[in-house]
Amino acid sequence: MYYKLPTELYCERNCITSHADDICAHGKTAYIITGKHSSKANGSLNDVISVLENGHISYKVFDGICENPSIENIMEAVKEAPKKTDFVIGIGGGSPLDASKAVSLMLANPDKNEDLLYQKCDAAYLPVVTVPTTCGTGSEITPYSILTIHRLCTKASLPHKIYPSLALIDPMYLDSAPDTVLKNTAIDALGHLIESYINTNATNISKMFCNHALSLWKAIPYILKNNIRNYEAYELLMMISAYAGMAISHTGTSLPHKMSYSLTYEQKIPHGKAVGTFLSAYMRHADIYACNHILSLCGFSSVHMLADTINELCGHIEVPYSLAEKAVKDIAGDSIKSRNCPYPVNEEILWDIYKESVAII
Numbered sequence: 001m002y003y004k005l006p007t008e009l010y011c012e013r014n015c016i017t018s019h020a021d022d023i024c025a026h027g028k029t030a031y032i033i034t035g036k037h038s039s040k041a042n043g044s045l046n047d048v049i050s051v052l053e054n055g056h057i058s059y060k061v062f063d064g065i066c067e068n069p070s071i072e073n074i075m076e077a078v079k080e081a082p083k084k085t086d087f088v089i090g091i092g093g094g095s096p097l098d099a100s101k102a103v104s105l106m107l108a109n110p111d112k113n114e115d116l117l118y119q120k121c122d123a124a125y126l127p128v129v130t131v132p133t134t135c136g137t138g139s140e141i142t143p144y145s146i147l148t149i150h151r152l153c154t155k156a157s158l159p160h161k162i163y164p165s166l167a168l169i170d171p172m173y174l175d176s177a178p179d180t181v182l183k184n185t186a187i188d189a190l191g192h193l194i195e196s197y198i199n200t201n202a203t204n205i206s207k208m209f210c211n212h213a214l215s216l217w218k219a220i221p222y223i224l225k226n227n228i229r230n231y232e233a234y235e236l237l238m239m240i241s242a243y244a245g246m247a248i249s250h251t252g253t254s255l256p257h258k259m260s261y262s263l264t265y266e267q268k269i270p271h272g273k274a275v276g277t278f279l280s281a282y283m284r285h286a287d288i289y290a291c292n293h294i295l296s297l298c299g300f301s302s303v304h305m306l307a308d309t310i311n312e313l314c315g316h317i318e319v320p321y322s323l324a325e326k327a328v329k330d331i332a333g334d335s336i337k338s339r340n341c342p343y344p345v346n347e348e349i350l351w352d353i354y355k356e357s358v359a360i361i
């Protein structure tokens with residue numbers, strides 16, 4: 001048994017203002033990493049800036065993080081950083097939060113080039129404060145940073161474990177998120193829970209997070225299908241995402257995430273939707289008791305009912321045969337990509353999962 005989760009986490013209304021001192025205690029110069037629009041629309045960027053200005057902390061904003069940020073995008077942010085950055089603040093969905101961790105790693109190692117990102121070594125990183133504004137990534141609390149590698153036409157997690165020091169969750173930031181973002185990110189969180197539960201690294205502690213969050217997830221289809229938008233719904237979505245982050249911090253994700261990356265890279269399918277499409281088939285191949293346990297916790301009578309709900313929320317996916325064939329060969333030929341899956345992974349099983357999950361055209 002191993003347990004490590006060093007991030008201090010708060011989830012409450014007006015979270016940024018209430019924890020101004022905790023943010024300002026991180027140093028004298030902050031580098032804010034975010035995307036172009038959502039952190040401005042939901043007020044999170046302004047809230048953070050107000051806290052920094054009131055605390056006399058100097059700061060610079062980099063708002064050029066793209067969806068599924070690439071290594072090049074990270075290095076662009078690194079180049080723009082203040083001369084002496086003490087800490088990094090990531091604001092937004094998974095992309096800016098993952099980017100903030102990669103930037104913190106590069107800034108703590110100014111003599112290294114971008115090769116450091118994927119080098120397996122012990123490397124320092126600057127403290128990171130995370131402010132999530134979507135409800136799926138869990139990146140506010142996980143040590144993971146997933147970047148797009150154009151050279152390989154896919155996404156991959158950095159080998160470094162970069163734990164944020166402070167995660168500040170204000171559920172009201174979800175209020176301006178489009179319905180599709182809520183749906184896709186809520187399915188991403190469900191994917192984290194299912195893949196963490198059915199995982200070679202699962203422990204009693206990781207399962208404890210999964211059990212609790214899966215039972216909370218029972219309410220999510222009703223909330224999303226009926227467009228219920230209030231503080232209680234947002235808090236539930238955010239907390240499930242954080243619990244799921246706690247679970248995958250211990251186990252990592254598994255096959256559906258690995259299978260999703262080429263769909264996101266090649267077809268620009270949103271991360272949660274791409275993950276969600278593979279979940280029911282992933283479960284069907286797993287231990288029957290684990291599968292039934294998950295279904296009963298989140299209120300589904302069968303894997304088909306789960307698949308129908310995911311399709312209803314996120315929509316069906318069509319994949320060209322050539323892309324499916326390439327992904328199957330790639331994952332089957334790389335044992336690292338399937339190492340967290342508790343059953344044998346070969347081309348036959350991967351094709352089964354593919355055919356059951358998407359329409360191959």
Ligand SMILES: [Fe+2]
Nearest residue numbers: 137188271275
């Ligand atoms: Fe994910």
